[in-house]
Amino acid sequence: MRTKHVNVLFALTAFVLFSFSCFCISRMTQTSSQLINCRNHILEFKEKILHLKNKTERNNRELINALSKVKYEMTQRKNMPVNLVEKKMNTLDKNKTGSNTFEVLKFFFPHLRKVGRIYPDVIIGKEKTGVSFALGISTVSRGNQSYLKQTLNSVVSRMTLSEEKDSVVIVSVADRNEDYLKSVVDMIKKRFKRQLKSGSLEVISIPAFFYPNTLHVKKSAEDSGKLASWRIKQVLDFCFLMLYAQPKAMYYLQLEDDIIAKKMYFTQITDFVHNITSNNWFYIEFSILGFIGKLFKSEDLTDFVRFFLMFYKDKPIDLLLWDIFQVKMCNPGENPEKCAERNKQIRIRYKPSLFQHVGIQSSFPGREQYSKDIYY
Template identity: 80%
Template sequence: MRAKHVNQLISLAAVLLFSFSCFSISRMAQTSNQLTNCRNHILEFKKNILHLKNKTEQSRQELMGALNKIKDNIRQRENVSVNFVEREVDTFDENEAMPNTFEVLKSFLPHLRKVGRIYPDVIISKEKTGVSFALGVPTVQREDHGYLKQTLTSLVSRMTHEEAQDSVVIVSVADSNEDYLKSVVDMITKKFKKQLKSGSLEVISIPQFFYPDVLHAKHSPEDSQTFESWRIKQVLDFCFLMLYAQPKAMYYLQLEDDIIAKKMYFTKITDFVHSITSDNWFYIEFSVLGFIGKLFKSEDLNDFVRFFLMFYKDKPIDLLLGDIFQVKLCHPGETPEKCAERNKQIRIRYKPSLFQHVGIQSSFPGTEQYLKDIYY
C-alpha cells in the first residue's frame, strides 16, 4: 500500500515535471519568436532610418543645388551683366545709322573716312540720357599706381540719391592694353554695382582705329616724339569722350582719373549753375588746374571739339581752351582790356575749387607731378 502511494506520487511528480517542461519550452519558443520579431523590427527601423537619411541627404543636395543656382544667377546679373548693354563696332546692323555726333571726326581725321562706323569698342551702360549732368573721366594705365577707384569713390559717394539719378559718370578707357581694360571693368563691376545697376555709371573704350598712324608708332621714352604723341593723344581722348557724352546731358563736366571731389561738390555745382542769371557764359571753372573741373553746356561741345581737332597737333588741350576764347570772342580791333573784361564775365571761376589733383604718377611714362590747386 505504501509502495502504491509512492508510485502515485512519483507519477504525479513526473506529470507535473512534464507539464512544466512543456510550459517552459512553450514560453521559450514564444520568447524566441518575440526576440526574432523584435530583431526584425529593429532591422526594419534601421532600414527606414537609412532610407530617411539618404532621402534627407538627397533633399539637402537638391536644396543646396537650387540655392547655388540662385546665387549664380544673382552673381551673373550683378557682376557680369547688371542688364548692361554691350556693344562693339562690328555689332551694328548694316542699315543702322552711325551716331551723328561722331561724324565731325571725319572732317579732321582723314583716316576715319574709310571707317563705316565710329563708336566705342565696349559700352557698359544703361544708355542713360536726358539728365542734367554728364561727368567725363578719361583713364589710361599708369606705371606704378592707379587712382581711378579713389576718384570714382569720391565722385559717387558725394552725390545724393537724387543727384545720382540726374547725372551719369562716364569712364572712358583710352588705353590699348586689354589687361588694363579688363582690370578697370572688373574693379567697377565689383565696387560700383549700385551705380552700374541704376545707370549712373558707364564704361566705354576708345577703339584703336580712332587714332592716327603716328600715334601707333613706337618711340623710346627719351624720344621727344614720345611726349608729342602722348600730348596729341590726350587731346583726341578728350574730344572722343566729349562727343560721346554730348547727347546725354544738358551740361558736361570734364574731370580726370586722379582727382578727388569736395563734400557736396555736386550740390554746389548745381546751385551755382542755377544761380547764374545770364545764359551767355562760355564755361565755368571748378578747378584752376589744367582741364580739370571745366563745365560746358552740352550744346556747345561740338564747337569746342571742332576747334580742338583743328589744332590738336599744336598745343595741349588746356591751352587750346584759352585760344578758342581769343578766336571766337575777342572782336577785331577790340582793346585787350575790353576782351579781358568780357573774359571775366563769360569764363566764370568758382571759388573755392571743388576738385583737387592727387595723382603723383603721371600718365606720361616715367614722370611724376605734384600739381595742387591752391584754391581747393
Template identity: 65%
Template structure:
C-alpha cells in the same frame, strides 16, 4: 580819166592852123589854059580856099567844143574819185569795226562759257556737300537700326562722331566711328554728365579713389539726375579688363541704376603717327598731348546727347564733400546764361563745366588743332578767337572773357596724382 591839158598834150588839143594864103601877085597862067577854062580856074581856086577856111573853122570849133567838154567833165570825174575813195575808207573802217565787234562778242561768249563752267563746278560741289550731309543724316538715323556688336541696347547715337572723319582722314575707311560701350544702361535726359578719361599708369592707379569720391558724395536725387562716364583710352586689354572688373565689383548699385558707364576707345580712332616710335623725349611728349586731345574729344562727343551740362574731370582727383550740391546750386543761381565755361578748378582741364549744346563746336576745334597745342591751351584759344576782335585792345577782350569764363571759388576738386599718364613724368601740382 580826165585828160590833162598841157604842153605835152598840145598836139591833141591845140587848134590846127589854116593853110597859109598866098600873098603877092598870082602866078602866071597859060593863056591857052585860061582860054579853055576862063572862069573855072578862078572859081576852083576860090572854092578851094573857102573850103579850107571852113574846115579850119570846123576844126577850131570841134577842138573848142572837145576841150570845153573835157574841161567840164574833169571835176565830175575827180569828185567821183573822191567819193569812191571815201566810200572805200569807210568800208574798211566798217569792216574793222565789225571785226572788233565779232572779237568782243567772242570774248563775251568765252567769259560766259567760263562763268557757266564755274557755276556748274560750284553747283556740283554744293550738291556733293548736300549729298554728304544727307548721307551722314541717313547713317546717323540708321545707327540704332544696325545694332552693331559694339552698341548696347540703350545707347544713344551721336552725329558728332561723323565729323571725326573730316579731321582724321584714316577714319573714312571705318564703317562706323563710335567708341566701344562696355557698361551702360543708356541713360539720357539728365542735367549733368561727368566725363573721366583714364589710361594705365603702370603700377600706380588713382581711378578707384577718384570714382569713390565722385559717386559717393552725391545725394540720391543728384545721382538720379546725373551720369558718370569712365572712358578707358588705352589699348592694353589687361588694363581695360581691370577697370571693368573694379567698377562692377565696387559700384554695383550705380552700374545697375545706369548712373555709371564704362566705354573704351578703339585703336582705329588714333592716327598711325601715335603708334610710331618717337625719336626723342620731345616727340614722345608731343604725341602724348595729341592723344590726350583725341581722348577728351571722344569722351565729349559720347556725352554730348546725354545731358544738359558736361563736367570734365581726370582720373587722379578727389571731389570735395558736397561738391555736386554746390556745383548745381551755383549753376541754377546764375543770373545770366551768357557763359561758355564755369571753372570749378584752376588746374589744367580739371573741373571745367560746359553746356552740352556747345560741345560739338569745342570738339571740332580740338580735332582741327590736336597736333598743335595741348588741350588746356586749345580751350584758352577758342575763347579768345570767339570773343576777341582783332583790332580791339587786349584789356577789353580780357574783361569780356572773364564774363563768359566764370571762376568758382574755392575749387571743388583736388589733384592727387603724382605719377603722370606720361611714362617717366611726375606731376607734383596738387594745389587747386
C-alpha cells in the same frame, strides 16, 4: 345701238386696265431693280465693315503683342544682373548708322570715312540719357600706380541719391592695354554695383582705329616725340569722350582720373548753375588746374571739339581752351584789358575750387607731377 355703246365702253375699260397693268408692271420692275441695287450696296457695305473689323482686331492683336514684348524686355533688362549688362559693340558694321555726334570726326580724319560706325568698343552700363549732368573721366594705365578707384569713390559717394539719378558718370578707358581695361572693369563691377545697375555709371573703351596712323609713328621716336605723341593723344581722348557724352545731358563736367572732389560738390555745382542769371557763359571753372572741373553746356561741345581737332597737334587741350576764347572774343587791335574783361563774363570762376589734383605719377611714363589747386 345700245349694244354698240356697251362694246365701246368695254373696249375702253379693257384699254384702261391694260395700260394700268403695264404701268404697274413697269413700276414694279423699276422698284425691283432699285431694291436689288440697294441690296447689293448693303451687302458691299457689310463686307467693308467686316473687313474693317477684322483689320482693327488684327491691329489690336499686333499692338497688344508689341506692348507685351516691350514690357517683357523692360522687365528682363530691369532684372538683368550687372555682369550681363556688358556688351561688345560692332564698330565696323557698315549696315548700322553711327551716332551723328561722331560724324564730325570724319572731316578731320580721312581714315575714318571708311568706317561705317564710330562708337566705343565696350559699354558697361545702361547708356543713360536725358539727365542734367554728364561727368567725364578719361583714364589710361599709369603702370603700377592707379588713382581711379579713389577718384570714383570721391565723385560718386558725394552725390545724393536724387543727384545720382539726374546724372551719369562716364569712365573712358583710352588705353589699348587689355589687362588695364579688364582691371578697370573688374574694379568698377566690384565696387560700384548699385551705380552700374541704376545706369548712373558707365565704362567705355575708345576703339584703336580712331587714332590716326601718324600718332603710332611718333610713339617710336625719341623722348621729345613721345611726349608730343602723348599730348596729341590726350587731346583726342578728351574729344572722343566729349562727343560720346554730348547727347546724354544738358551739361558736361570734365574731370580726370587722379582727382578728389569736395563734400557736397555736386550740390554746389547744381545750385550755382541754376542761379546764374545769364545764359551767355561758355564754361564754368570749378578748378584752376588744366582741364579739371570745367563745366560746358552740351550744346556747345561740338564747337569746342571742332576747335580742338583743328589744332590737336599744336598744343595741350587746356591751352587750346584758352585760345578758343582769344579767337572768339578778342577783336584785332582791341585793348587786351577789354577782351579780358569780356572773357570773365563768359569764363566764370567758382571759388573755392571743388576739385583737387592728387596724382603724382603722370600718365606719361616716368614723369611725376605735384601740381595743386591753391583755391581748393
